[in-house]
Amino acid sequence: MLNFIKDYKDYEQYRESFNTLACKVFGITFESWYRQGFWGDRYIPYSYADGNQIVANVSVNLVNLLVQGETYKAIQIGTVMTHPDYRGRGLSAGLMTKVISDYENQCDLMYLFANRSVLNFYPKFGFKPYEEIQFRIGTDDLDPSPANGVRKLNGMNSNDLKFIHEFASKRIPVSPSLAAEDTDNILMFYCSNVFNEDIYWLEDERAIVLLKEEQETLHVYDVISQAKIDLKPVLSKFISGRTKEILFHFTPGFPDINPAARSFHPDEVLFIRTQKELMLPANFKHPLTSQA
Numbered sequence: 001m002l003n004f005i006k007d008y009k010d011y012e013q014y015r016e017s018f019n020t021l022a023c024k025v026f027g028i029t030f031e032s033w034y035r036q037g038f039w040g041d042r043y044i045p046y047s048y049a050d051g052n053q054i055v056a057n058v059s060v061n062l063v064n065l066l067v068q069g070e071t072y073k074a075i076q077i078g079t080v081m082t083h084p085d086y087r088g089r090g091l092s093a094g095l096m097t098k099v100i101s102d103y104e105n106q107c108d109l110m111y112l113f114a115n116r117s118v119l120n121f122y123p124k125f126g127f128k129p130y131e132e133i134q135f136r137i138g139t140d141d142l143d144p145s146p147a148n149g150v151r152k153l154n155g156m157n158s159n160d161l162k163f164i165h166e167f168a169s170k171r172i173p174v175s176p177s178l179a180a181e182d183t184d185n186i187l188m189f190y191c192s193n194v195f196n197e198d199i200y201w202l203e204d205e206r207a208i209v210l211l212k213e214e215q216e217t218l219h220v221y222d223v224i225s226q227a228k229i230d231l232k233p234v235l236s237k238f239i240s241g242r243t244k245e246i247l248f249h250f251t252p253g254f255p256d257i258n259p260a261a262r263s264f265h266p267d268e269v270l271f272i273r274t275q276k277e278l279m280l281p282a283n284f285k286h287p288l289t290s291q292a
Contacts, residue, residue, distance in 0.1 A: 002048040002055065002091075004098070009039050017054040018045060025081040028193065036161060038188040043292075045079065046095045048086075056082040056091035058099055061292045064181040065109065066173050068279055071181070075103045077112035078292025096125050100273075109274035113291055119269060127271035133283040135248040135259035145236040149203035155196025164191055164199065164224075167208060171224045175253030177281045180290035187222070190289045195221055202237070205229050209238075210289065216244040222289040223254075230256040250287035 008014040019029040033039055042062040047054045059079035065072045077099065082091050103110065114122055119129070153160040165188055173179035180186075190210070191199055198212040198221070207229055210221040218239055223231065231254040235246060252259055261283040270286060272278065 002050055004047070005049050006046045007044045008047075009034060009043075009045070013052045014047075014049065014054060017049070017052060018047065018057065021054050021057065021081055021083055022079065024083070026079075030189075032192060033189050036158065036188070036192065038165065038185050038192075040185045042182065042185055046099055048091050048095065050086070053083075055086040056095060058092060058095035059292065060099055060103065061183070061186065063183050063186075063290070065111075066176065066179045066181055068178075068281060069176050072108040072278070073106075075099070075107045075110040076180075076290075076292050077110060080112075092121075093124075100125060104275070108276070109272055109278060111270065111272040113268040113286075114271055115268050122271045125273065127273045130270045130272055130280065131263070132266060132270055132285050133261045134264045135252055135261055135283075135285060137246050137257055137259045139239055139243050139246065142232060142236050142239055144239050144241065145233070147237045149205075150237055151201045151203070153199040153201055153208070155191045155193075155199055160199075161188065161192055163201075164188070164208060167226070168224050170226050172226060172228070173253070174223060174287060175251040177253060178251045178284040178286065179253075180287055183287075183290035186292055187224075187289045190221070195289075200238075202234060205234055207234065209234060211238055213238070213240065213243060216242050218243050218246045219249065220246060220252075221249045222287065223252075228255070230254065232256050249285065250289075251281070251284045 005014065019031050023029050044060040046058045048056040057079055058077060061076040061078055063074050063076050065074040080092055153164065165184060168184045168187055173181060195210045198210055200209050207223060207225040209223050212219050248259060
């Protein structure tokens with residue numbers, strides 16, 4: 001018989017089994033994130049356990065979503081996974097039902113990102129798909145400049161991670177049109193596990209940027225600042241003579257750039273469940289480093 005459990009991060013046996021399942025399904029583990037103190041109280045796993053073994057999970061992330069200048073209390077669902085031996089039993093559906101029952105009267109909206117193999121699953125629970133847009137600029141009006149005042153941070157270094165976490169806890173939204181707030185715990189997972197070699201501190205601009213150049217495109221994953229900044233001086237320190245375009249993995253809201261919007265076909269699709277009308281921008285991209 002399976003038992004339902006939730007919010008068990010400090011129970012080592014369950015947490016270890018949770019990590020084992022996450023590694024089996026997604027190839028990731030949350031253990032270092034936990035031990036570094038970034039798990040926190042805003043990430044809550046809802047799970048079925050067979051004895052001490054976690055066999056299915058749906059996690060809740062407590063966030064705020066800034067949309068067109070208005071803040072919405074939100075639940076972002078993530079880490080939806082089932083052990084292969086327990087699939088086909090409706091376990092994910094059961095956990096989704098529990099999450100919705102617990103939170104539908106405590107938040108303005110729920111949302112998640114679903115891979116394309118399960119697009120028919122979430123509408124059963126009242127979720128609707130939304131199209132995201134990519135934002136880009138060219139480099140014709142940007143000239144490479146010396147990287148003065150730039151220090152590379154190490155996402156594997158505890159002191160650098162502490163610095164990033166403390167600085168990001170006082171960040172301003174990356175855009176008033178659409179941004180996620182109170183997601184520094186999710187950001188820290190990306191800094192320590194995904195972009196650990198792509199983080200830079202800019203002393204002059206007082207900003208942290210996550211970016212990487214690949215195949216003539218500079219991918220900008222996040223720009224973290226505590227005050228409004230111009231972006232062109234930042235970008236000029238990272239482009240090369242090979243850089244042809246700059247791609248933003250969020251909705252950029254900087255006064256000195258006017259990015260073009262274009263359709264794209266992401267691996268995961270945004271689904272939103274809300275009981276009241278949500279006035280989303282015509283073009284938007286949920287910030288990647290706030291995506292659970």
